[in-house]
Structures are given as structure tokens and as C-alpha cells.
Amino acid sequence: MHRKSSRLAFLALLMILALLATQCAAPPAQQPAAPAAPAGEEASQAPAAAEKPFAGTELVLASMTDQYVAAFQYLIPLFEEETGIKVTLDPLGYVDLYQKLTADFVGHTGNYDLMTVDIVWTGEYAANGYTLPLDDFMERDKDQLALDDIMPVSWTLGEWEGKHWAYPLAGYANVLNYRKDVFAEKGLEPPKTQEQLLEYAKMLNDPENDFYGIALLGAKGPAVAQDYMVFVQQHGSSILDENGKPAINTPKNVEILEFFGKLFDYAPPGATDYWWDQRETAFRSGKVAMMEGWSIARAGYENPEISSVVGKVDIALAPVAEGMEPKYGFGGWGIGINADSENAEAAWEFIKWLTSPEIQKEWIRHDGAPIRRSTLEDPELNQEYPWFPVLLESFEKGDGDYRPRIPEYSIIQDALGTTVNAYLVGEMTAQEALDQAQAQVEAALK
Amino acid sequence: MKRLVQALRNVERHYLLLLAPLLVFVVAIAIYPLLFSVSISFFKYRLTDPTQTKTFLGLANYITAFQDEQVRKALANTLVFVFGTVTTELTVGLGLALLLSAETRLMQFIRSWLLMPMAIPPLVVGLVWRSLYNVDFGVIPYYLKLLGFDLGRGPLGESATAMAAVILVDLWEWSPLLMVIFLAGLKSLPSEPYEAARVDGANRWQRFIHITLPLLQPVFLVGLLLRTMQSFKVFDIIYATTAGGPGTTTTVLNYHIYTVGMTFFNMGYAAALANILLVVVAILSILYVMVLEQRQL
Structure with missing residues (x-):
């Protein structure tokens, strides 16, 4: 009897403590601290003369x-x-x-x-x-x-x-990295338009010899979402409408997604699983002829410790769709x-x-x-x-705005990150993918 | 209430004193977050909402959860994952235990090496396998391609094989645990039934089917429940290998909760989803405890 009641008491105590804890720690509904810069005042007090x-x-x-x-x-x-x-x-x-x-x-x-x-x-x-x-x-x-x-x-x-x-x-800057040795061999100039990019990717693709036209980001998540947005920008479209509202599933964007999908035919087979580092590896190991990517990686291609394409690489302006006013992803x-x-x-x-x-x-x-x-x-x-x-x-x-810098960006990126990847692996059509992304974003913004 | 107070008084004071540090710890680490998550699951509560408003929704988060297409898909994926891992791991674990149960030095050596995967953090396991699986640079596809297999986008990249590929990773990591459980079970089996069976002329297979398996049944149940619980909560391996992809092929419930909570910071809804998972796992753990207690009787 005694044991039972003490167990009961123990439980009761536990509950009381728990309740107390929730009471005390209930987060006060906090107004965001108005970030009015207190900087100016502080500065005038600081001893400006001190070294x-x-x-x-x-x-x-x-x-x-x-x-x-x-x-x-x-x-x-x-x-x-x-x-x-x-x-x-x-x-x-x-x-x-x-x-x-x-x-x-x-x-x-x-x-x-x-x-x-x-x-x-x-x-x-x-x-x-x-x-x-x-x-x-x-x-x-x-x-x-x-x-x-x-x-x-x-x-x-x-x-x-x-x-x-x-x-x-x-x-x-988003630039086109290309293998100048391969281009010289074929007597090609780096592509200036998106249409050429696709054409050359096809032409240089040589899977028999484990060499591919272009490296792309296909991995589910931010990677594939951001790469798709690069191509949306390069085709002169946007995933926001003129009022800044998400307009992901426009006919134009569906067309661009299909173009993006076609490029994957000339990418290494694992590209639908590439994150930034794998795309870099593909280019640095000399597996691909072209890769669009951030300019900051450029210097690394001349470093023999991490690159097997030293001296064989050059960069060019990123190709944009024919007839489009040139704009480059930033x-x-x-x-x-x-x-x-x-x-x-x-x-x-x-x-x-x-x-x-x-x-x-x-x-x-x-x-x-x-x-x-x-x-x-x-x-x-x-x-x-x-x-x-x-x-x-x-x-x-x-x-700098081709990836919309709006507060809801992460929601758009996540939706696209899943559905574009699903399109690339053949789980959805391009239209379905973008329809679903649009629906997800709209639902999340409600 | 009166009885409660009475009961509280009856408790010897120094017990409480001794328990206090642990109580505080449990309340702070387990109970408070649990109650908090239950409470926020009734609200629309987004951490990154500039106005930081919490709107009371009642059960709406839970109702949405059961209607949410993504949650249903994630739940279905979780069930496939749980079924796939638990059945294969039980089989392989039992096989390894039978194979390696002899107390020779070699067997002891192999057994201890087989425990290695369990000692590696699942996140690391995931990353290692992600590179092993990589169709363009990885080791596994390299040899499979030499053997003439067409791997397409790679084991993790093809919707048809991605789930099997992550199940294999989990199998690699956790079969040894079941091996250990089964080994313990095998060691504790009585020898009399075997002697009797031998006298009756039963062959090895008959002895296995009619004696070993029935006697191992409680051990089997322990392994089954333990791994089912863990599999339901799987996160790290998925996070490190596929991030739930391709598409949503390997998005399990816990990964979906992570996305809702840590990418969208939609805490109310994430808490509701987590609580649903909690109920499932809690039911399993109650069963587990019941089985364990029964064994001791």
C-alpha cells in the first residue's frame, strides 16, 4: 500500500513540476525588437581619438x-x-x-x-x-x-x-566554364546563346568514352531549384509576375523546364543527384565539356591539387536565349x-x-x-x-533578382527543389511539376 | 485531490530530495519540450513570421495533416522503409547469429568486427554510402558497370531503386544489432530439447524450425519492436543520402517534419506531425515494454 501511494505521489509531483515549468517558460509573445539603429549615439560617445x-x-x-x-x-x-x-x-x-x-x-x-x-x-x-x-x-x-x-x-x-x-x-557572376582544349579540337567557339548551348552539349556528349556535354545541378533541394532558376533567367523569364507574386507555372516556364530537362540528356547520368560539390568534381575531373556556375570557383581550376583540367579551362559570358537583352545571373x-x-x-x-x-x-x-x-x-x-x-x-x-530575394524565397526554393527533381527523374511532367510547385507555394503563403 | 495531497505527505522527504536533480532533469529535457510541442501544435505558429503571431487553430493542424497529400506520401514511404528494413534486418541478423554463434576465436573476431557499422554515426554512414553509390565517381556503380549493369541515374537517382538503396544502407548499419540480440537469445536456449530431438532423429533443419525458432520467438519480438520503432524515426540516413529524393520517393515522415519545421519554420504544423509520429512510436514502445516484462515473468 505504502509503495503504491508513493508512486502516485511521485507522478503527481512530476505533473506539478511539469506544469510549473510550462508556466514559467511560456514564451512571452514577443514583438520583434524594432531594429532602430542605436549606432549613431554610441559612436558619438566612443573616444574617437583613441587609436x-x-x-x-x-x-x-x-x-x-x-x-x-x-x-x-x-x-x-x-x-x-x-x-x-x-x-x-x-x-x-x-x-x-x-x-x-x-x-x-x-x-x-x-x-x-x-x-x-x-x-x-x-x-x-x-x-x-x-x-x-x-x-x-x-x-x-x-x-x-x-x-x-x-x-x-x-x-x-x-x-x-x-x-x-x-x-x-x-x-x-554566373559564367560558362568550358574546356578550351575540347572546343579548339572541334573548332568551336563557346556558345553565345542557350540554343547553341544545347546544340554543343549534344555535339560534345560522348558517353561511350565517359565524357559528357554539360554538368548541371539535379539534386533534390536547393541545388536543382537554383539551377532551374538560372535557366529561367537566361531565357528571359521569371518565377514572379509583374506584381511580385509567385507565377511559377507559366507556359514559358514550363517550356524552359523542358529545355532544362533536355540538357540533362547530355549530362553525366548521375547529374540528377548532383549537389554543387559533385558538379564541381565532374568538371574538375575532366568529365564534362561545359558547366555554368559561380565565378568564384574559377581560380580553383588552375590548382593542380584539386583539378585535373589545369590550363584547359576558360570562362565566357553565360549564354542567354536568342534575341534576349543580355542579363547575367548574379x-x-x-x-x-x-x-x-x-x-x-x-x-x-x-x-x-x-x-x-x-x-x-x-x-x-x-x-x-x-x-x-x-x-x-x-x-x-x-x-x-x-x-x-x-x-x-x-x-x-x-x-541579382533572378532568384527572388523576397521573404518567402525558402518556400519557393523548397517547392521547386522537390518537383523539378521529380520531373527530371521522370516522376512528373514539366507542367505537373510546376503546377504542384505553384500550389505548394500558394498554400504555404496563405 | 485530497488523496493526492495525503499521498504526497506520506512520501519520505529524503527520497524526494534525492530524486530532485533527476526530476528537474527529466522535466527540463523530456517533459517540458513534450508539453510545449503539444501546446504549439494547436496554433498557427511560424518562427520566421515577422509579426510573431500565434493564432489558435484547435485541431486544425491535425486535420490538415491527415488530408495533406505530402504527409500521406511520406507516411506510405515510411511504412515501406520500416517494412523493408525490419524484415531484411531480422533475417540477416538471425542468419549472422546462427553462422557466427560458435565460440571459436575466429568467430569472436569476426563478430566484433561486424559491430563496427553500429558504432559509426548514421550521418557519416549516409555520407559514405552516398559517395559509394555515386554513379559517376562511386565504387559500387564502377564495378556494377564492369559487370554490364545499366545503372541509369544511379542507385540513389532512380526512383525505382532509391528506396531499396537506402534500405540497404540501414541494413548494413543495423543488422549487427539484431545479430547481437539473437546471439544473446541463442546462448540462453536450454539444451534439453535439442538432446531430446537428436534422440528422436530430427535433422538440423527440423531442429531449427521446430525448436530454435519457437524458442527464439520472444527475442524475435524484442528485435522486431526495437527496430520498428527506430525505423519509424529514421532521419539521418535519408538526410545524408537522398534528402528524400528523387522527387519524394524516399521522403519519410520524419524527414518531412524536418522540412516543415526547419526549412519553413512552421512550428505549429511540424509539432502536430511530430506528435502523430510520437503516438505511433509510443504505441510500439508500450508493446515493447509489455513484451520485455512478460519475458521476465
């Missing part, structure tokens, strides 16, 4: 593990020496980065002071005020920033409805300051230092990516990176 005003401050930077991580690793010690600010780098993969940052923002934990912000997160970050608008800082320090030197398209890395939620960090990363950061001033120092024209040259030399005209036109850098003129032209006609 290292922020010495001893510690910053944590969450960075995507793109090539530019190497540049961060090289430059951060220099910055620490110069300013006395300590910067801890936390390199994270794409999905991890997005999720960790979101958790940090939503929970207002302020673990990260600085973060690399993918161009497509801009709208979402702005709508939620996750990062600090940098306009006050920029206005205050405009004399030191050489703002006019930053390529206009670079501003899409963080600008949203007139405010800057991230500062341009690394601009990527992407990359901005760098933002957490709205919950207590070290916004020091974090801004870092951004300012990193994006200054002088440091930008070192940034490029250690696998960073350009944002400034002066960098792209720099004679020394042009000597070291002979493909810079292609980049400059791509940047000048860059389109």
Missing part, C-alpha cells in the same frame, strides 16, 4: 564554407593586429548556417555578431529585422567607404526596399550585423576594413570574390586573373 577604440572586443563571425573562408582565415589575424578586436570565425555549411542563424535571431540569443548573408535571404532578413540596417553607419562614414566604387549590382547583396541589411561581401554573399549584437560598432569596423579597396586586393588573392569596380579593373589583379574582364561585364549586366 584602438575597440581593443579587446570579441566578435563572432558565422561564415558560409565557400571559398572565401580561406580569405577570412588569412585576413582576420591582420585585422586583429590592427584594431585589437578579436574575431572568432565559425565556418558552417549552407543548411547549418541558415538554421543556426535563424535560431540565433528568433531566440534573440545574439551568439553571432557578424554573419555572411546569402543574397536570397535579404528579403527575409529585412522583413524580420534580423540584421541591423547599416544606413546610419554608411551615412556617417561615407567619406571612408568609396561607395561609388562598389558595383551597382553588388548592392543586391543585402539591399532591400531602400535599406541595407547586409553589406556587399562577395559577388558571384549572386553571392553580403555580410550583416546581428540586430541583437552588443558589439555593432566593432562589427562595423570589421566590415569597413574588409571591404576597403586596399584590403579587397588581398581578399581576392586569398580566394575571396569581388564587389568593387576598382578591384575588377585593377591591372595587377587582371594580370593574375585574366578572366576578370568577363566578370566585369557579367557584373555590369548582372541580375
Whole structure:
């Protein structure tokens, strides 16, 4: 009897404790902290005369593990020496980065002071005020920033409805990488139009010898969604209508999806499972003749440690559909300051230092990516990176909005990521795939 | 209520004191999140919603879940996965146990090596197999192609083979666990029935069918329930190999919940889905506990 009642009491206690816990910890319905920049005030208080005003401050930077991580690793010690600010780098993969940052923002934990912000997160970050608008800082320090030197398209890395939620960090142009040896052998020039791209992919495809026309991203998820959007852009279409509402399943987009599917006939058989790294492997191992991709990977093809096509590669402007006003896909990363950061001033120092024209040259030399005209036109850098003129032209006609930077981007990407992949493996027709993506997006936005 | 209070008083104080740290721990780690997830499953609650509004929906999330085409597909996929992994793993596990039950040094050696896959985190297992399976660079397709097989988009890329391919990964990782369970079962079998059977002239196959299998039945049930529960919750292997693809061929329920919760941050709906999964797994675990207790009697 005694045992039974004590067990009962135990259970009762457990329930009471649990209830208490829920009561205490019920999250207060939180209004998003209005991210009115407190920056200006702080600045006036800071001893401007001191040489290292922020010495001893510690910053944590969450960075995507793109090539530019190497540049961060090289430059951060220099910055620490110069300013006395300590910067801890936390390199994270794409999905991890997005999720960790979101958790940090939503929970207002302020673990990260600085973060690399993918161009497509801009709208979402702005709508939620996750990062600090940098306009006050920029206005205050405009004399030191050489703002006019930053390529206009670079501003899409963080600008949203007139405010800057991230500062341009690394601009990527979508370019065509091709095997110049293979093209020379056949007496071909790199394709200028999408129609030629398909034609050449077909012509150069040689599966008997394990050589294929083109490498593409086909893996379910962000990979296939983003690659499809590249082709939508290159055919002059969009997945938003003129009012900015999702219009995924237009006849034009269905046609483009079918074109995209045809290209896969001339891609390595595993391409429907390619993520960015496998596509890179395919190109670097010399399995394919062409690959569209981000310009930041270009330097790596000349590195014999990771590439077996050293000296056999060149880049050209990405082909666009015949008769279309040339526009080139633009992407990359901005760098933002957490709205919950207590070290916004020091974090801004870092951004300012990193994006200054002088440091930008070192940034490029250690696998960073350009944002400034002066960098792209720099004679020394042009000597070291002979493909810079292609980049400059791509940047000048860059389109940073082909992947809609709207707050709902991740929903569109996920829907397309599943259905386009399903189309490519023959589970759906192109029309069904886009109809379903459209329906999923509409349902999620309700 | 009065009785409860009375009962509480009856408890010796120092018991409570000793239990307190554990209680706090359990409440913080298990009970509170559970209650929280139940409570938010009644709301429309999106973490990334700029206005951070929570709208009370009642049971709407659960009703949507049962009507949601994607959830049904995911549930169907989960059932295929569970059936595929559990049946093959039980068979292979039993086979390995019978094969390796002898107490020779060689057998002990092989047995301990066979435990390796279990010690590797499933995420790593998934990544390793993803590269092994890769049709353009991977080892497995390389040899299969030499043997003249046409692999198309590769084991993970073809809708027809993707599910079987991930089941094989799971089989590789978890069969050893069942082997261990069956080995323990085999060791604890009484020897008398075998002696009696031998006297009666039963051959090995007859002894296996009529003695070993019936006697192993409770062990079988333990293995079955344990693996069914784990298979229902599978996530890491799918995440690392196919991400639920191609299309939605290998999107299991837990992966779908992850997408809803961690990509869309649609927490209310994700919580409702997770609770449905929880009920399924809870029923299985109650069965499991009942079986275990029965064995001890």
C-alpha cells in the first residue's frame, strides 16, 4: 500500500513540476525588437581619438564554407593586429548556417555578431529585422567607404526596399566554364546563346568514352531549384509576375523546364543527384565539356591539387536565349550585423576594413570574390586573373533578382527543389511539376 | 485531490530530495519540450513570421495533416522503409547469429568486427554510402558497370531503386544489432530439447524450425519492436543520402517534419506531425515494454 501511494505521489509531483515549468517558460509573445539603429549615439560617445577604440572586443563571425573562408582565415589575424578586436570565425555549411542563424535571431540569443548573408535571404532578413540596417553607419562614414566604387549590382547583396541589411561581401557572376582544349579540337567557339548551348552539349556528349556535354545541378533541394532558376533567367523569364507574386507555372516556364530537362540528356547520368560539390568534381575531373556556375570557383581550376583540367579551362559570358537583352545571373554573399549584437560598432569596423579597396586586393588573392569596380579593373589583379574582364561585364549586366530575394524565397526554393527533381527523374511532367510547385507555394503563403 | 495531497505527505522527504536533480532533469529535457510541442501544435505558429503571431487553430493542424497529400506520401514511404528494413534486418541478423554463434576465436573476431557499422554515426554512414553509390565517381556503380549493369541515374537517382538503396544502407548499419540480440537469445536456449530431438532423429533443419525458432520467438519480438520503432524515426540516413529524393520517393515522415519545421519554420504544423509520429512510436514502445516484462515473468 505504502509503495503504491508513493508512486502516485511521485507522478503527481512530476505533473506539478511539469506544469510549473510550462508556466514559467511560456514564451512571452514577443514583438520583434524594432531594429532602430542605436549606432549613431554610441559612436558619438566612443573616444574617437583613441587609436584602438575597440581593443579587446570579441566578435563572432558565422561564415558560409565557400571559398572565401580561406580569405577570412588569412585576413582576420591582420585585422586583429590592427584594431585589437578579436574575431572568432565559425565556418558552417549552407543548411547549418541558415538554421543556426535563424535560431540565433528568433531566440534573440545574439551568439553571432557578424554573419555572411546569402543574397536570397535579404528579403527575409529585412522583413524580420534580423540584421541591423547599416544606413546610419554608411551615412556617417561615407567619406571612408568609396561607395561609388562598389558595383551597382553588388548592392543586391543585402539591399532591400531602400535599406541595407547586409553589406556587399562577395559577388558571384554566373559564367560558362568550358574546356578550351575540347572546343579548339572541334573548332568551336563557346556558345553565345542557350540554343547553341544545347546544340554543343549534344555535339560534345560522348558517353561511350565517359565524357559528357554539360554538368548541371539535379539534386533534390536547393541545388536543382537554383539551377532551374538560372535557366529561367537566361531565357528571359521569371518565377514572379509583374506584381511580385509567385507565377511559377507559366507556359514559358514550363517550356524552359523542358529545355532544362533536355540538357540533362547530355549530362553525366548521375547529374540528377548532383549537389554543387559533385558538379564541381565532374568538371574538375575532366568529365564534362561545359558547366555554368559561380565565378568564384574559377581560380580553383588552375590548382593542380584539386583539378585535373589545369590550363584547359576558360570562362565566357553565360549564354542567354536568342534575341534576349543580355542579363547575367548574379549572386553571392553580403555580410550583416546581428540586430541583437552588443558589439555593432566593432562589427562595423570589421566590415569597413574588409571591404576597403586596399584590403579587397588581398581578399581576392586569398580566394575571396569581388564587389568593387576598382578591384575588377585593377591591372595587377587582371594580370593574375585574366578572366576578370568577363566578370566585369557579367557584373555590369548582372541580375541579382533572378532568384527572388523576397521573404518567402525558402518556400519557393523548397517547392521547386522537390518537383523539378521529380520531373527530371521522370516522376512528373514539366507542367505537373510546376503546377504542384505553384500550389505548394500558394498554400504555404496563405 | 485530497488523496493526492495525503499521498504526497506520506512520501519520505529524503527520497524526494534525492530524486530532485533527476526530476528537474527529466522535466527540463523530456517533459517540458513534450508539453510545449503539444501546446504549439494547436496554433498557427511560424518562427520566421515577422509579426510573431500565434493564432489558435484547435485541431486544425491535425486535420490538415491527415488530408495533406505530402504527409500521406511520406507516411506510405515510411511504412515501406520500416517494412523493408525490419524484415531484411531480422533475417540477416538471425542468419549472422546462427553462422557466427560458435565460440571459436575466429568467430569472436569476426563478430566484433561486424559491430563496427553500429558504432559509426548514421550521418557519416549516409555520407559514405552516398559517395559509394555515386554513379559517376562511386565504387559500387564502377564495378556494377564492369559487370554490364545499366545503372541509369544511379542507385540513389532512380526512383525505382532509391528506396531499396537506402534500405540497404540501414541494413548494413543495423543488422549487427539484431545479430547481437539473437546471439544473446541463442546462448540462453536450454539444451534439453535439442538432446531430446537428436534422440528422436530430427535433422538440423527440423531442429531449427521446430525448436530454435519457437524458442527464439520472444527475442524475435524484442528485435522486431526495437527496430520498428527506430525505423519509424529514421532521419539521418535519408538526410545524408537522398534528402528524400528523387522527387519524394524516399521522403519519410520524419524527414518531412524536418522540412516543415526547419526549412519553413512552421512550428505549429511540424509539432502536430511530430506528435502523430510520437503516438505511433509510443504505441510500439508500450508493446515493447509489455513484451520485455512478460519475458521476465
